[in-house]
Amino acid sequence: MKLPVLLAVAALAVCLTGCSHAQTDATPFATSETAEAAATATPAATPATSAEPVRAEVGTILPETADAGRSYVDETLFIGDSNTARYLLYANETGTAFTSLNNNIGVVSMGVGSITSLKCEKFKGSSAMYTVPDAVAMLKPKRIIICYGTNNLSGSSTDATNYIKTYLQGLQAIQTAWPYCDIIVSAIPPLDQQRENTNLTMTQVDAYNAALVQMCEENGFKFLNSAEVLRDDATGWAKKDYTLSDGVHLSKEAVTAYFTYVRTHAYAAEDRRPQPLGTIPTPDGVPANLINKDPIAVRGAKVPLEFVAANGGKLSGTTSQLVKKGGTAAAVTAVPDEGFVFAGWTASSGGSYSSATISFTMPQNADAGGVVLTANFKADA
Template sequence: MASNRKIAPWQRKLRALLQKPAALPILAAICGLIIVAIAAIVVWFTVLGGKPADDSGSTSWSEPASDASYDATAGKVDVEAYEGTVLAVTEDAGQEYLDETLFLGDSNTVRYMVYGPEGNEEPFTTIDNNIGVVSMGVQQIATLKCENFVGRSSAVTMPEAVKIMQPRRVIIGFGTNNLTMNVDTFIEEYKEGLAAIHEAYPYADIIVNAIPPLDKQRSNTALSMTQVDALNSAIVQMCEEEGYKYLDSSQALEDPETGWAKTDYTLSDGVHLSQNGVRALFEYIKTHAYITEDTRPKPLNKVPEVQGVTPNLITSDPIAVRGENGQTSTKVPVEFVCSEGGTLSGATSQMVAKGGTCSTVTAVPNEGWEFVGWAATIGSTGGSGESLTFTVPGNADANGVILTAYFEQKEAEPTQTPEPTASPSPTPSASPAPVVPTQAPATPVPQPTQAPATEVPQPTQAPATPVPQPTQAPATEVPQPTQAPAPSEPTVTVPDNSTPANPAPAPEGTESVPAGAAG
């Protein structure tokens, strides 16, 4: 029984479309797009919370209201007001200046032992002139036992270490871990620590370094540049009053227009100095040198072998990002750097949770160079090739992890040694070479230069009879230079060098000898 229900035009078109051979692939593609769209929406709201993903592993950042009102010039140190205390520009003092200096400080000071000048794998400092303690503040300078020496059963404080190491000068840099401290309290603690150093070893010049600037997009927005400026202004005033020198390194690290750290001068956390930041800092240190008469008692005492700072000495991070319910974030900065001879591809500065995995970074060698391997300040890179996906160790601290890719120059292809060419044959001289007879004559044969005054007649002029000599020598004898031979011996006829092609036969009783034959 036929149905009386009318079919809409769009239904007829749909049926016609479905009956075509290409209908099935088209429907499959449409269904696939719908499924992908649904999955993306689910991930967006359940995993990311509706926020864009961050490939670098850093936390999302939003500008605090206080940042918008920050004045880049209002709170900065007035250099002219503290002339004589603030170190002025000098000629580059070089590496020797650094080697004579002991650097004291927090985690940023630790980084001085990781980085070096561009194109040089040697770091700016070593454990022999660097005491940096992660998460340390000014309140612990005089009391925290941190430095270890061979032959000592326990660690010593920074002032005690200065006395043992006898540096010509000290450059000290604290304050990053004290940004939440009251300014007056901060200065009182700093004064106490500096006084302890001076009392322990009064022969070393003391230079106080400025607190480095923050990056505007920092992980912990509770830290502000207003606080940094306030503490630095208080530090330079303290130096003026106490007789210390002030190193205004902020001039090298800050963007003069914004007042914040220059781009790429900090890690992803916006606090710790990056490789670029440390290099700029040391360029400033060497060109704002303070060199006075060396008054240290001589000879210097022998310095025991340095073992360095006790690892994981401070477990809490006073400037870490605070998460929900005030809990400290478990994320730490991870930085990828490389030696001379290559570049890196990927996010070279990341914030990654302890136990978490970094996004992949690849070491790319330059032409003529080859990749050697990775090295980590803590943790293991395993047998990773050029591409590294690193897992952050659970014991990582606020200083984070630094991963370095190393390259080396390829050896040049050996060049083939050319075959030696044959030595040319000597060209005959005008004089004919002497001909050596196969058998020496019984009697000595005179050399042409030693011939007697009487000439020997030419073969062409020789008579059939024995050749008569014009002098006293008998016809049958050839005179010898020293002694005449016995009459019974045969006479030797010496032909001229210009012997014709067919010489005349020699007379009987004579022996023909080639001209110039050696005796």
């Protein structure tokens, strides 16, 4: 690895670990083998002496740029797990969802091991299912931003060897299927200090992210250091209110910050795709409950529920809750701003509700990605 990149990796590790001494990431199931792996892992998270932000090198780690605009997002294919799937559930200040089915392959509970094997994407007019590499070849994107890793976490070990090996195999399969797109690897998002699954640690997240930088440098991929905007340097964990009550899934506030970061750390390289592109099928999305085993949550326990307000109002009540399947959430009330009236709730799981105060019952078929309830408002005529 070149010296400037070695320095970049070290700088990233400093940023990712933040004030690591403030964490309490003890792993109850650690063994002598995991301890030995942690001691010999390459690369390992570097303890921080300060909370200085990353000074991104031109090259692998994407530096700050001018805002590339909404068009940059629309021409990017986002691939990942349940946090990527959440990009479909939230809207910006104009009421436009951050992504659509046309540029999102987000699969709840998916890890890097399923990139080449899981048939997860459907297209309209066909019952066939396609793996991520095959779907990328059919969608023919200019670039992809891919983020896997949360569902590969297990504790505090800093040995990322198997994770990186499997991730690289997936990325190379995508390259083989569609060699004309730029591949940008997004950092694993930070966890909340108050997380439902306390076995998950930022020690491992930091080590895996540092290993991702090295993988990107060695294989010509770009790295989006999105942890820079999602993480609290003072604590080393996710910023306040940036995750749901489970401490893993990103909130609307976090997703909004993430997309601002994507647009201001853009990689607008020359379009290398052969022209004309030809016919591109219309995506039908990822089927619900495609993976029925959640690798990081206490399965059968609780599902994250988030209440959000569209433009024109606010909410009263606990807006992030964990609710058992079939259980009822604490009531939340939609409160319109002056000049607006309440126009009903819509649920990401389907259905709409007309009462301003809602006590939502979690569907039995809800998956680990959870449900988002959006309060809608309209101008008062």
